[in-house]
Amino acid sequence: MLQARGRVVSMFLCSCENCQKVAGGGHSSVVLLPADAISVVGALKPFSRPTQSGATFTRHFCPECGTTLHAQSSRAPALRILPVGIFAGHNDWFRPNQLIFARSHPDWDLIADHLPRHQTYRPEKQG
Ligand SMILES: [Zn+2]
Secondary structure, eight states: OEEEOSOOOEEEEEOOHHHHHHHTSSOEEEEEEEGGGEEEOSOOEEEEEEOTTSOEEEEEEOTTTOOEEEEEETTOTTEEEEEGGGGTTSOTTOOOOOEEOGGGOOTTSOOOTTSOBOSSSOOOOOO
């Protein structure tokens, strides 16, 4: 079981190929939270893989049912990435503000027209 409290840092959609495989569709829908905002009861199994950018990406999933509960990147160790689907039935609050990795987003996967799309990550803010 996972509990999350605290302020959401960001909400977005990701169409990287790994997310497509894990989500079983054209994108993942995720929430970014500070690491200390979540607590987990029970065992989780980690799976790490290198990313193209050289970071290490680790998913933590339930060893019983395989559901991914959260993930993290070595680039941002203070943050946790949660699939909004784990809050199924209680996630009306989800308001994604961008699509990242639009370069691999399939046309058949319809998303809101107004969402900004970034080829990879959102460019760093200037200044
Ligand atoms: Zn992704």
